[in-house]
Structure formats: structure tokens, C-alpha cells
Amino acid sequence: MTPLIIIAMGLIALAALFTLYRLVFGPTNADRIVSADAMALITTVILIIIAMIFDSSLYLDIALVYSILSFVGVIALARVIEAKTQNNTLDKQGED
Amino acid sequence: MQLAGEILLLIGAIFIFLGALGLLRMPDVYNRIQVGTKAVTLGAIGVIVGVALLHPDWWSKLFVILGFILLTSPVSSSAITKAFYRSGIVPWKSESKSKPMKGQNKEPSS
Numbered sequence: 001m002t003p004l005i006i007i008a009m010g011l012i013a014l015a016a017l018f019t020l021y022r023l024v025f026g027p028t029n030a031d032r033i034v035s036a037d038a039m040a041l042i043t044t045v046i047l048i049i050i051a052m053i054f055d056s057s058l059y060l061d062i063a064l065v066y067s068i069l070s071f072v073g074v075i076a077l078a079r080v081i082e083a084k085t086q087n088n089t090l091d092k093q094g095e096d
Numbered sequence: 097m098q099l100a101g102e103i104l105l106l107i108g109a110i111f112i113f114l115g116a117l118g119l120l121r122m123p124d125v126y127n128r129i130q131v132g133t134k135a136v137t138l139g140a141i142g143v144i145v146g147v148a149l150l151h152p153d154w155w156s157k158l159f160v161i162l163g164f165i166l167l168t169s170p171v172s173s174s175a176i177t178k179a180f181y182r183s184g185i186v187p188w189k190s191e192s193k194s195k196p197m198k199g200q201n202k203e204p205s206s
Contacts, residue, residue: 004102008109008143015109015116015136022119022128030125030180037113037172038119038132041114041165045143048161049159051154052147071168078175085183 001053011051016042033077040070101149108142111135124188125180133173140165 019042022035044067051059115135122128141162148158 002102004106004173008102008106011106011109011113012143015113018116018120019132028125030185031128033176034125034128034132035119037176038115038136041136041140041169042116044161044165045108045112045140047160048144048147051109052150057154057157060154060161064157064161065166067161071172074172075175078172078179081176081179081183085179 012042012046012049016046033074037070037074040067040074044070097149101146102148104142104149105146108124108139108144110144111139111142113139115139126177126187129177130159131181133169133198137165137169 016039019035019039023032023039026032026035044063047059047063047066051063073081108165112135115131115138118131119128122131144158144162144165148155
């Protein structure tokens with residue numbers, strides 16, 4: 001645990017704090033989705049650093065599974081938004 | 097080897113910090129997607145390569161995580177950008193040339 005690693009950990013913690021601010025107070029729901037995507041990536045990095053600190057490679061498996069699940073979640077959210085808008089345009093055409 | 101790994105880890109952490117700062121400061125959803133994906137992905141690559149230099153016996157798992165991040169991060173950001181654009185969020189324009197477009201900060205039309 002050298003000073004460089006401690007500085008890096010502090011910077012990553014500040015980054016997670018900024019992303020969390022955008023996640024909570026984001027003006028629109030789109031901002032929240034974007035910051036959730038970035039937050040998943042930062043969480044993967046934090047898990048890798050935790051694996052380095054605790055000296056156990058078990059946390060690397062957790063990081064891999066977490067990144068896979070977040071990817072599936074973001075793709076599902078994008079599909080939901082797209083399908084919603086397409087349904088709306090179809091409804092409007094039907095009303096006309 | 098030890099010093100190189102620590103310096104790479106610090107560079108990755110600086111890139112992650114700058115990406116999160118951009119996520120906080122950028123004016124628009126599209127700018128936030130761009131900075132929050134590219135800079136944070138580069139920072140994650142730096143941190144993973146740094147940890148791989150510090151713990152050389154973990155390189156296989158770290159390589160799998162690195163490849164997965166490199167494959168999926170652009171795909172997910174592209175998918176959500178396409179979804180936002182199709183749902184009618186107008187890109188932001190600089191105020192020096194013209195006034196901001198109408199409805200730039202509205203929720204996606206639901």
C-alpha cells in the first residue's frame with residue numbers, strides 16, 4: 001500500500017461521488033441512464049482494486065459477472081426506450 | 097515493475113476522475129455519453145493493466161475482464177445513444193451562435 005495507490009483510490013472515490021451526484025440529481029432520466037452506465041464501469045474498477053488490496057482473486061470473478069450484468073441491463077434499457085418511442089409513433093399514426 | 101504498475105494505476109485513476117468530472121460538467125446528454133464512456137473506459141484499461149503488472153499471476157482473469165470491457169462499453173453507449181436520438185432528444189447547440197434549441201432538456205417523449 002504505497003502513497004501512489006492511495007492517491008489513485010482517492011481519485012476513483014471522487015469520480016464515483018461525481019457520478020452518484022449525476023445519478024441522483026440528474027435533470028432528465030437520460031442523464032441517469034448514462035451515469036448508471038459509467039457507474040457500473042467504475043464499480044468494476046473498484047472491485048479490481050479491492051481484489052488487489054485483499055490479495056484474493058475471488059473478487060475478479062465478481063467484477064467480471066458485474067460487468068456482464070450491467071451490460072445486459074443497459075442494452076435492455078435501450079431496447080425499452082426504443083420500443084416505447086416506436087409504439088408512440090404508431091399510435092399517433094393510427095389516431096390520424 | 098512495481099513502480100510501472102503503480103504509475104499506470106495512477107494514470108488510469110486520473111482518467112476516471114476526469115471522465116466523472118466531465119460527466120458532472122458537460123451541458124448535454126450526448127456530451128455526457130461521450131465523455132462518460134471514452135474517458136472512463138481508458139481509465140479502466142489503465143487500472144487493469146496496472147493491476148496486472150502488480151500481480152502478474154492474475155493476468156488471465158484480468159485479460160478476460162479487459163477484453164469484455166473493450167467489447168461491450170462502445171456497444172452499450174452506442175445503443176443508448178441511438179435510443180435517445182430516436183426518442184427525440186435534440187442535441188445541444190452553443191449559445192454563442194444561436195439560442196439553444198427548444199426542448200433540449202426535456203425528458204424523452206414517453
